[in-house]
Amino acid sequence: MTEVIDQLAVIGRLLRAENVLIVSHKNPDGDTLGSAGALLHALKGLGKQAAVLCADPIPARYDYMNLELFEGQFHPGFVVAVDVASQQLFGDAISAYTHRVDLCIDHHGSNTGYADELYLKPEASATCEIMYELLTAMNVEITAQIAECIYTGLSTDTGCFLFSNTTASAHRVAADLMEAGARVQDLNTILFENKSRARMAIELVALQNLEYHFDGRCALIYLTRQQIAASGVAANELEDITSLPRKIEGVEVGITLRQLPGASYKISIRTTEGVDACAIARRFGGGGHGRAAGCELEGNLENAKAAILAEVEKALTRIHGAQES
Amino acid sequence: MTEVIDQLAVIGRLLRAENVLIVSHKNPDGDTLGSAGALLHALKGLGKQAAVLCADPIPARYDYMNLELFEGQFHPGFVVAVDVASQQLFGDAISAYTHRVDLCIDHHGSNTGYADELYLKPEASATCEIMYELLTAMNVEITAQIAECIYTGLSTDTGCFLFSNTTASAHRVAADLMEAGARVQDLNTILFENKSRARMAIELVALQNLEYHFDGRCALIYLTRQQIAASGVAANELEDITSLPRKIEGVEVGITLRQLPGASYKISIRTTEGVDACAIARRFGGGGHGRAAGCELEGNLENAKAAILAEVEKALTRIHGAQES
Numbered sequence: 001m002t003e004v005i006d007q008l009a010v011i012g013r014l015l016r017a018e019n020v021l022i023v024s025h026k027n028p029d030g031d032t033l034g035s036a037g038a039l040l041h042a043l044k045g046l047g048k049q050a051a052v053l054c055a056d057p058i059p060a061r062y063d064y065m066n067l068e069l070f071e072g073q074f075h076p077g078f079v080v081a082v083d084v085a086s087q088q089l090f091g092d093a094i095s096a097y098t099h100r101v102d103l104c105i106d107h108h109g110s111n112t113g114y115a116d117e118l119y120l121k122p123e124a125s126a127t128c129e130i131m132y133e134l135l136t137a138m139n140v141e142i143t144a145q146i147a148e149c150i151y152t153g154l155s156t157d158t159g160c161f162l163f164s165n166t167t168a169s170a171h172r173v174a175a176d177l178m179e180a181g182a183r184v185q186d187l188n189t190i191l192f193e194n195k196s197r198a199r200m201a202i203e204l205v206a207l208q209n210l211e212y213h214f215d216g217r218c219a220l221i222y223l224t225r226q227q228i229a230a231s232g233v234a235a236n237e238l239e240d241i242t243s244l245p246r247k248i249e250g251v252e253v254g255i256t257l258r259q260l261p262g263a264s265y266k267i268s269i270r271t272t273e274g275v276d277a278c279a280i281a282r283r284f285g286g287g288g289h290g291r292a293a294g295c296e297l298e299g300n301l302e303n304a305k306a307a308i309l310a311e312v313e314k315a316l317t318r319i320h321g322a323q324e325s
Numbered sequence: 326m327t328e329v330i331d332q333l334a335v336i337g338r339l340l341r342a343e344n345v346l347i348v349s350h351k352n353p354d355g356d357t358l359g360s361a362g363a364l365l366h367a368l369k370g371l372g373k374q375a376a377v378l379c380a381d382p383i384p385a386r387y388d389y390m391n392l393e394l395f396e397g398q399f400h401p402g403f404v405v406a407v408d409v410a411s412q413q414l415f416g417d418a419i420s421a422y423t424h425r426v427d428l429c430i431d432h433h434g435s436n437t438g439y440a441d442e443l444y445l446k447p448e449a450s451a452t453c454e455i456m457y458e459l460l461t462a463m464n465v466e467i468t469a470q471i472a473e474c475i476y477t478g479l480s481t482d483t484g485c486f487l488f489s490n491t492t493a494s495a496h497r498v499a500a501d502l503m504e505a506g507a508r509v510q511d512l513n514t515i516l517f518e519n520k521s522r523a524r525m526a527i528e529l530v531a532l533q534n535l536e537y538h539f540d541g542r543c544a545l546i547y548l549t550r551q552q553i554a555a556s557g558v559a560a561n562e563l564e565d566i567t568s569l570p571r572k573i574e575g576v577e578v579g580i581t582l583r584q585l586p587g588a589s590y591k592i593s594i595r596t597t598e599g600v601d602a603c604a605i606a607r608r609f610g611g612g613g614h615g616r617a618a619g620c621e622l623e624g625n626l627e628n629a630k631a632a633i634l635a636e637v638e639k640a641l642t643r644i645h646g647a648q649e650s
Contacts, residue, residue, distance in 0.1 A: 160485055160486055160487045161485055161486040161496075161499070162485045162513050162517055162518075163513075164510045164513075166509065166510075166513075167503070168499075168500035168501075168503040168504050169500070171486075171496040171497065171499040171500035171503070172496065172497060172500045174486070174493075174496040175493035175494070175496035175497045175500075176493075178492070178493040178496070179493050184491065185489045185491075188487050188488075188489075188491075189597075192487055193487075193571075193572045194572070194573075194574045195572050195573050195574060196573070196574045197537070197541070197573060197574065197575075200532060200535060200573055203532060204529070204532040204533065204535075207525060207528060207529040207532060208529065210525060210529075212522070216522070246518075247518045247519070247520050248519075248520050248521070248522060248525055249519045249520060249521045249522065250522075272514075
């Protein structure tokens with residue numbers, strides 16, 4: 001089992017570490033890469049060898065972080081995972097390096113405790129917020145480069161300070177980062193205002209396929225394999241389309257069905273307070289959080305829709321009573 | 326001409342004022358109403374009579390601010406305008422009260438100086454940010470109610486801390502407001518995640534009508550009068566659709582054409598750095614800012630499109646040279 005350690009112990013480990021391999025999770029997002037970048041630049045500033053390892057390619061939009069990737073240039077003496085909740089999230093391609101992780105720094109309450117030592121702050125809005133406090137406590141100079149890495153994770157994990165995990169502390173750190181030289185305006189454009197033409201095309205399809213059910217309390221969109229392929233949209237660009245149906249006025253349950261290569265449907269469930277998304281997902285062997293959960297359903301579109309809508313109706317009936325038909 | 330006064334003088338005016346009429350601009354947004362609400366609740370907390378006046382109805386989503394509207398319940402002794410850049414923005418319906426404004430509190434650099442006295446901070450991200458500093462300097466207790474009013478203007482004017490006017494100070498104020506009890510999560514849902522079904526319908530039309538020009542450097546959407554009417558979308562819900570085309574990867578000029586009742590087209594121009602939106606708008610008698618401007622074009626859709634695209638092409642050619650056809 002992992003040993004949970006405090007900030008002072010983490011600082012001790014990092015200051016003593018040499019040849020540090022910093023590992024991000026697969027399908028990397030802004031928080032895992034921003035945390036890795038901030039730690040990378042901090043350690044290099046302290047004169048240490050360090051590099052970042054990730055099972056998947058780093059999307060080009062993060063180029064400004066100047067992540068130095070691990071390509072065997074040193075023999076790792078200390079392995080630190082950032083923002084990685086479980087060992088499965090590393091990806092098989094890099095298991096040679098992740099079979100033994102010395103330290104994990106994370107904000108996921110669901111962290112499985114796979115690392116020798118764990119520094120976990122589930123109340124932090126992002127792992128990058130933890131990283132900022134850590135580097136500040138280490139007296140590392142927050143350069144503009146480090147500030148931009150941290151801002152990346154802080155802003156992407158909070159949906160630019162919109163999501164419910166946004167804390168007062170997240171806002172204060174953002175203010176500090178701006179004063180440290182992070183070009184927040186440029187980053188916001190890169191991170192939040194650059195939709196590909198393929199993404200626009202799939203949004204059109206999603207809106208064409210938008211359906212309302214149960215007096216508008218449920219909105220549903222679906223995307224077939226063929227529609228996804230025709231748009232040319234990348235998988236990571238599809239993720240946040242699942243938040244679209246729930247944003248509509250009056251909608252308590254937003255459902256997104258995406259057809260998977262194996263012909264089953266991946267179902268994403270987003271709910272307002274009061275409707276337990278996870279309970280719905282669990283009926284089909286899925287899981288997640290109270291307001292965001294998912295599951296997979298075999299069969300064709302009509303069957304998958306009918307099955308999930310039946311469970312949504314039960315959940316809404318429990319709250320509002322049976323509807324007039 | 327107006328006299329520009331400092332914070333100390335403003336505090337003196339407000340503390341001495343009785344029967345205060347607080348005036349917002351027409352087509353009210355979160356910043357003018359949030360500023361008005363914060364000042365209203367602060368003055369009432371000081372035992373004064375006060376009420377808010379606006380030429381247009383207050384949208385229901387702002388109900389949580391508990392704005393007390395002026396309905397003749399006292400004879401105004403002091404008139405203060407908040408977030409109103411020019412006298413025209415009051416609206417004719419309330420000109421009996423706005424022919425003489427004692428004090429204007431504003432963050433618009435373009436403020437025309439119509440009030441007897443002006444407290445202007447163009448560097449502030451929102452008038453609500455000025456209001457927070459002011460009330461704090463007055464030793465007013467920032468109640469949860471006041472904090473929610475201020476958060477409303479701060480978040481809406483910055484697009485939830487996304488736009489280029491977002492300052493470090495805006496983030497710090499947001500942190501203070503959360504600690505003062507503002508239910509930021511609920512407000513974010515109300516302000517940013519509640520799209521009407523009509524708005525979804527018009528977004529579908531906009532995406533169906535999306536065109537790319539000049540190697541994808543220009544994206545254009547248009548909405549006819551008939552399409553707007555068929556969707557049932559309210560005018561204020563259409564405003565931010567103009568930001569849609571510019572958000573697409575590679576797009577330097579985003580154009581939105583909306584047909585007006587008189588059959589002319591209202592053109593909104595949004596640009597990335599390097600393309601002067603205002604210069605394009607001025608060619609047709611319009612105006613605005615460097616990256617957001619607008620104008621009106623007579624004629625049918627084809628004529629309006631051809632005219633604006635010709636000017637966009639000239640602007641892009643000045644930057645990139647002539648395109649291969």
